[in-house]
Amino acid sequence: MAFFNPINWLLGLFSLDIGIDLGTANTLVNVRGKGIVINEPSWVTIDKRSRRPLAIGMAAKEMVGRTPKNVIAVRPLHDGVISEFDITQIMLEYFIGRVHEQSVVPLPKPRVVIGIPAGVTEVEKRAVYDAAMAAGARQAFLLEEPIAAALGAGLPIGETRGSMVVDIGGGTTEVAVMSMSGVVASRSLRVAGDEMDQDIIQYLRNKYNLLIGQGIAEKIKMVLGSAFPLEKEKTMEVRGRNLVTGLPETVEVSSIEIREALANSVQVIVDTVRDALDEIPPAIIGDLMDLGVCLAGGGALLQGLDRRLTEDIRLRTWVAEDPLTCVARGTGMIYEDFEDLSSYLVGLERGGRNA
Ligand code: ADP
Ligand code: MG
Numbered sequence: 001m002a003f004f005n006p007i008n009w010l011l012g013l014f015s016l017d018i019g020i021d022l023g024t025a026n027t028l029v030n031v032r033g034k035g036i037v038i039n040e041p042s043w044v045t046i047d048k049r050s051r052r053p054l055a056i057g058m059a060a061k062e063m064v065g066r067t068p069k070n071v072i073a074v075r076p077l078h079d080g081v082i083s084e085f086d087i088t089q090i091m092l093e094y095f096i097g098r099v100h101e102q103s104v105v106p107l108p109k110p111r112v113v114i115g116i117p118a119g120v121t122e123v124e125k126r127a128v129y130d131a132a133m134a135a136g137a138r139q140a141f142l143l144e145e146p147i148a149a150a151l152g153a154g155l156p157i158g159e160t161r162g163s164m165v166v167d168i169g170g171g172t173t174e175v176a177v178m179s180m181s182g183v184v185a186s187r188s189l190r191v192a193g194d195e196m197d198q199d200i201i202q203y204l205r206n207k208y209n210l211l212i213g214q215g216i217a218e219k220i221k222m223v224l225g226s227a228f229p230l231e232k233e234k235t236m237e238v239r240g241r242n243l244v245t246g247l248p249e250t251v252e253v254s255s256i257e258i259r260e261a262l263a264n265s266v267q268v269i270v271d272t273v274r275d276a277l278d279e280i281p282p283a284i285i286g287d288l289m290d291l292g293v294c295l296a297g298g299g300a301l302l303q304g305l306d307r308r309l310t311e312d313i314r315l316r317t318w319v320a321e322d323p324l325t326c327v328a329r330g331t332g333m334i335y336e337d338f339e340d341l342s343s344y345l346v347g348l349e350r351g352g353r354n355a
Contacts, residue, residue: 005339015138016110018099019331021148022092022128023115024077025170025193025298027057028328029095032335036328037102038095044087045073053087056094065213079171079190080117080145081124082131092135100136109138113331113345115145118176118186122349129348141334142346146176146183148330149296151344153320156291157181162284163291166273166309166317167327168299170194173269175276177284181344185279191268193299196221203261205243208251212240221302224255227266228304228311266305270312277313292316296326 017032022042029038040057047054048070055063064073076087100107112132116125125142132140146165147157155163155178162179171194175187197217204210212220216238223236235254242249273293277285293315295306300323309317320326334341 015108016099016103017332017335018096018110018112019148019328019334020092020095020112020114020132021145021325021327021331022077022088023169023327024075024080024172026324027091027095028325029099030328030332031099032332035332036325037099039325039328040095042075042077042091043073044076044091045071046087048072053090053094056091065215077171080169080174080188081120082127085127085131088127089131089134092131096136109136111139111141111335112137113141113143113334115148115327115331116142116346117172117174117188118144118146118183119188125346125348141342142348143331143334143344144176144183144346145327146174146178146186147181147344148328149174149320149326150176150178150294150330151333151341152326152328152330153294153296153323155294161291162280162287164276164288164293166269166293166295166300167297168192168269168295168302168305169297173272173297173299175273177276177280177288179284179287184281184284185276187272187276189268189272191265191272192297193218193221195265196225196262196299196302199261199265200225200258203257204238204240204251204253207257208249209243210238210240210249210251211243212238216240220253220258221262224253224258225262226255226259226303226305227262227308229259230255230303262302266302266308269299269305270309273309274313277315288315292318294318294320296320296323298324 019030021028027042030036041061043060045054045060076084082088149167150157150165157178164177167174173189173192177185200217233255238253300319306317
């Protein structure tokens with residue numbers, strides 16, 4: 001148990017402790033004592049000439065596919081890592097600033113725990129740390145996302161027993177097997193939600209000559225997408241442009257077709273999970289037969305994915321409660337017992353004030 005430290009306690013009363021899930025698709029901010037106060041798409045729209053941001057988050061995502069020539073819409077993270085540093089910083093600054101504004105009394109700069117994919121390079125880690133500091137953090141700590149997701153999902157990762165998380169986000173699928181507070185085996189795959197959207201676009205183009213945007217594709221995936229036959233198959237009307245005539249067209253699409261469209265990506269995810277399982281010691285396989293495999297991230301919501309994995313890998317696979325917020329909740333949990341749980345934080349090699 002941690003000793004009671006009156007100085008930390010006092011600081012905690014007067015400063016903000018926040019956990020951030022800086023995702024390729026969504027950014028969430030979890031404030032200690034309040035919960036998740038920001039949950040917005042990781043999009044920024046920018047004026048091309050002045051390079052100034054026009055909209056951030058939900059407001060920016062709504063503009064995607066509709067922007068005039070002088071405006072570009074950017075997702076500053078790619079495959080889980082920062083690809084546009086300045087824009088990431090602007091986005092973080094805006095979100096952290098909004099949290100600050102919500103407090104009645106002026107507060108000192110916040111402490112921030114921020115998720116990073118497992119196995120990223122030192123440079124990529126440093127970029128996240130620097131972006132958080134530049135965005136106004138007093139201290140920034142890094143936490144590997146599978147650990148954060150596991151904490152958020154309530155898995156017993158501090159125990160000797162092994163546990164497994166498959167986090168399917170926008171850009172990447174992260175598979176990790178953990179035991180005794182560490183990652184035993186992990187896989188990172190660049191097939192996840194975005195790729196599924198592309199699969200749907202491609203499928204409708206090939207089959208119906210129908211051109212649709214990514215936003216519509218994502219909606220189709222959420223409504224019709226599945227990885228296992230549905231009890232009751234569904235259909236929906238999809239609007240797009242016919243590539244041959246150039247005219248608007250509506251096509252009725254079924255969940256059976258969309259399952260076919262997604263089949264390859266789903267198979268790649270299943271194979272990667274299998275591949276990770278091949279690598280782990282039998283004792284941990286035994287643990288997983290009790291605990292099962294936990295699905296997190298937005299992709300976990302693809303209908304029937306749990307069932308499909310359960311059949312294919314012969315381990316009970318289950319979806320975490322509220323899978324989209326697991327990482328954000330996990331980053332926030334570090335503050336509940338900072339002395340003990342800070343052992344999960346990742347250090348930077350040189351110079352950082354991390355941990
Ligand atoms: P990231 O961590 O990369 O920001 P998230 O965990 O927020 O990603 O998940 C976002 C992805 O989850 C998106 O590709 C989104 O389309 C997908 N997603 C969200 N809800 C569903 C759903 N009901 N069915 C299938 N995919 C979904
Ligand atoms: Mg994520």
